[in-house]
Amino acid sequence: MSAVVAEHDHHHDDHDHGPAKGILRWIITTNHKDIGTLYLLFALAMFFVGGSMAMIIRAELFEPGMQFVDPQFFNSMTTMHALVMVFGAVMPAFVGLANWMIPMMIGAPDMALPRMNNMSFWLLVAGVLMLASTLFMEGGAPAGGWTLYPPLVLQTGKAFPFAVFSVHLLGISSIMGAINIIATILNMRAPAMTLMKMPLFVWTWLITGFLLIAIMPVFAGAVTMLLTDKFFHTSFFDAAGGGDPVLYQHIFWFFGHPEVYVMILPTFGVASTIIPVFARKPLFGYSSMVYATASIAFLSFIVWAHHMFTVGMPLAGELYFMYATMLIAIPTGVKVFNWTATMWKGSMTFETPMLFSIAFVVLFTLGGFTGLMMSIAPVDFQYHDTYFIVAHFHYTLVPASIFILMAAGYYWLPKWTGHMYNEKIGQLHFWLSTISVNILFFPQHFLGLAGMPRRIPDYAIQFADWNMISSIGGFIFGASQLLFLYIVIDTIRGGTGEKVTDEVWEDAHKHGLEWTLPSPVPYHTFTTPPTVIPTEHI
Amino acid sequence: MNRSVSQKNIKLARNLIIVAIAMFGFGYALVPIYDVLCELKWIERDRPDALKQAKEKAYEIDKDRDVTIEFVSSINENTPLLFHSEIEKLKVHPGEYHTVNFYAENKTDNNLNAMAVHSYAPAVISKFVDTITCFCLNEQSFKPKESKVLPVRFVINPELPEQYKTITLSYTFFDRTENQ
Numbered sequence: 001m002s003a004v005v006a007e008h009d010h011h012h013d014d015h016d017h018g019p020a021k022g023i024l025r026w027i028i029t030t031n032h033k034d035i036g037t038l039y040l041l042f043a044l045a046m047f048f049v050g051g052s053m054a055m056i057i058r059a060e061l062f063e064p065g066m067q068f069v070d071p072q073f074f075n076s077m078t079t080m081h082a083l084v085m086v087f088g089a090v091m092p093a094f095v096g097l098a099n100w101m102i103p104m105m106i107g108a109p110d111m112a113l114p115r116m117n118n119m120s121f122w123l124l125v126a127g128v129l130m131l132a133s134t135l136f137m138e139g140g141a142p143a144g145g146w147t148l149y150p151p152l153v154l155q156t157g158k159a160f161p162f163a164v165f166s167v168h169l170l171g172i173s174s175i176m177g178a179i180n181i182i183a184t185i186l187n188m189r190a191p192a193m194t195l196m197k198m199p200l201f202v203w204t205w206l207i208t209g210f211l212l213i214a215i216m217p218v219f220a221g222a223v224t225m226l227l228t229d230k231f232f233h234t235s236f237f238d239a240a241g242g243g244d245p246v247l248y249q250h251i252f253w254f255f256g257h258p259e260v261y262v263m264i265l266p267t268f269g270v271a272s273t274i275i276p277v278f279a280r281k282p283l284f285g286y287s288s289m290v291y292a293t294a295s296i297a298f299l300s301f302i303v304w305a306h307h308m309f310t311v312g313m314p315l316a317g318e319l320y321f322m323y324a325t326m327l328i329a330i331p332t333g334v335k336v337f338n339w340t341a342t343m344w345k346g347s348m349t350f351e352t353p354m355l356f357s358i359a360f361v362v363l364f365t366l367g368g369f370t371g372l373m374m375s376i377a378p379v380d381f382q383y384h385d386t387y388f389i390v391a392h393f394h395y396t397l398v399p400a401s402i403f404i405l406m407a408a409g410y411y412w413l414p415k416w417t418g419h420m421y422n423e424k425i426g427q428l429h430f431w432l433s434t435i436s437v438n439i440l441f442f443p444q445h446f447l448g449l450a451g452m453p454r455r456i457p458d459y460a461i462q463f464a465d466w467n468m469i470s471s472i473g474g475f476i477f478g479a480s481q482l483l484f485l486y487i488v489i490d491t492i493r494g495g496t497g498e499k500v501t502d503e504v505w506e507d508a509h510k511h512g513l514e515w516t517l518p519s520p521v522p523y524h525t526f527t528t529p530p531t532v533i534p535t536e537h538i
Numbered sequence: 539m540n541r542s543v544s545q546k547n548i549k550l551a552r553n554l555i556i557v558a559i560a561m562f563g564f565g566y567a568l569v570p571i572y573d574v575l576c577e578l579k580w581i582e583r584d585r586p587d588a589l590k591q592a593k594e595k596a597y598e599i600d601k602d603r604d605v606t607i608e609f610v611s612s613i614n615e616n617t618p619l620l621f622h623s624e625i626e627k628l629k630v631h632p633g634e635y636h637t638v639n640f641y642a643e644n645k646t647d648n649n650l651n652a653m654a655v656h657s658y659a660p661a662v663i664s665k666f667v668d669t670i671t672c673f674c675l676n677e678q679s680f681k682p683k684e685s686k687v688l689p690v691r692f693v694i695n696p697e698l699p700e701q702y703k704t705i706t707l708s709y710t711f712f713d714r715t716e717n718q
Contacts, residue, residue: 155615175558221565251565
């Protein structure tokens with residue numbers, strides 16, 4: 001908060017200097033662009049860490065029998081893969097995009113609370129490092145699944161309290177990030193930027209921010225109860241003292257279901273930003289998109305028990321959670337139809353960001369359909385805890401959230417760096433990823449329907465063929481992501497050498513304020529609020 | 539950023555932090571809320587009610603049908619007890635009183651406190667099982683290597699619906715020594 005200076009000498013004191021020199025620039029920075037970059041690079045690094053864990057999982061499952069790792073370590077890998085990908089890769093990547101883009105999209109000079117912004121990033125690093133350190137502890141990293149269900153998770157060795165405290169740190173970091181984003185959106189908009197003129201990415205993050213503030217503390221409470229059950233003889237989930245382990249599942253999924261929307265709502269926002277630009281049409285149904293996002297966020301709080309149809313709920317409960325879950329398909333369907341209608345009769349071109357966005361629309365819808373199948377309570381008893389659910393949520397996360405993060409990278413990298421990425425390698429990355437992600441996850445539907453349980457290192461012989469195909473897809477997908485790493489580094493260092501224009505993409509300046517700024521973006525932007533707001537996205 | 543915007547930001551941040559703290563409290567409030575919802579049978583069908591000690595009263599014995607009672611004895615994690623029942627199964631007529639003995643032995647050279655938790659299956663018939671005495675009503679303390687006979691006296695209420703032919707009474711011992 002260096003803003004306690006009079007309005008007229010604002011520019012001289014506050015904004016005419018560039019970044020600090022050296023490594024300290026990145027440690028003490030309060031600039032939203034620097035912090036956005038830190039978040040994005042950290043998320044990319046964690047994407048490869050979590051991805052390596054997935055490679056270990058797929059290598060072990062390549063053939064039946066035990067080949068490479070022992071079962072305990074295998075289960076640590078499934079647990080850590082999930083925690084690292086959710087809390088270390090996808091969520092920080094979207095917070096990074098929010099940091100970079102929201103001030104530029106709403107005509108604000110920076111985030112509302114820059115120092116808190118810096119702190120939330122470094123708390124994230126601390127939390128993830130603490131989580132990673134559990135891999136080297138006596139008894140190994142947590143191996144009870146990312147849901148941390150008791151009583152299994154209470155059998156974790158020395159790592160247990162560290163895992164709990166890392167969840168606390170990650171929670172505090174996300175809450176601070178969310179507060180910052182909400183304050184920026186509500187207080188820092190250029191006067192001409194009314195709420196219903198905001199780009200959808202900003203809208204989806206506003207709603208996601210509220211979700212995070214509502215759910216992260218509940219998760220923190222649940223793991224605190226686990227901690228006191230283990231070390232201080234409380235009996236929240238301990239049957240001997242009158243507790244109930246099923247209570248944990250209810251509390252966890254009260255957090256867990258909105259949490260999956262924390263990862264998907266900003267995905268919707270980026271897709272709604274990219275598709276109109278490459279379809280050269282305004283977004284179809286802007287206000288319905290806003291209302292659909294808000295409806296999905298609301299519904300996410302009242303459907304949690306569809307994750308636990310098999311715990312023995314009364315019939316009325318099963319029916320309620322079944323119908324409430326199906327209801328989510330309506331606002332989600334509104335979105336899918338709106339994206340399709342946006343492309344309808346548009347002058348489409350197929351640059352890499354658009355390719356990833358189209359693949360997102362198709363493959364996310366597929367993941368949504370399997371979700372609908374599992375919402376049917378009686379049918380879910382067969383799918384529960386099989387590879388079918390694994391296929392379902394990977395379809396909604398990998399070719400959805402991850403693809404859209406890739407799309408966002410290709411879409412905004414030229415604006416951030418001032419350099420054009422290599423379109424040929426970008427498209428190669430797209431095709432390899434899209435084909436291999438389906439080889440990787442589609443067979444898992446068959447495995448699940450045939451009854452292969454999740455979270456096991458070995459399996460019955462009849463599952464061998466599809467597992468091998470799935471693993472081959474996994475290895476191709478993993479290797480293809482190195483192309484993305486190459487492109488990011490190459491683009492930062494100059495890319496194709498082609499000079500990019502301010503708007504980068506044809507007529508993009510009609511779609512968002514960020515394209516009215518120079519490329520690369522100067523260190524400080526919109527120190528005076530813009531007066532003309534592009535409205536093509538509405 | 540001018541002063542008024544900066545103050546607005548801090549005020550909003552403070553309010554949102556209060557919301558976050560309140561939600562932390564809400565997580566804990568879910569514990570009693572859950573108990574109420576369970577009591578109303580809204581959210582969990584199979585949760586055993588807290589076991590109530592029943593008074594012995596004379597039922598009319600239903601000689602026309604048998605109900606098979608199965609006994610399951612188990613220990614949680616590494617509770618150092620040997621624990622089993624004298625019989626695995628018993629055929630009873632509804633309304634007949636029976637006492638079945640369980641045996642538990644402390645395997646260690648230390649004092650041991652253990653609590654048994656009951657679970658009757660299928661859960662919907664719990665209310666038709668009257669438990670007159672049960673070792674699961676109190677925490678049990680064992681001296682080093684001590685073995686104990688632990689009786690359960692029960693009756694099946696003759697109002698038990700016809701379709702239930704088999705009932706499982708299961709007891710699990712949890713180590714509670716550290717909680718002293």
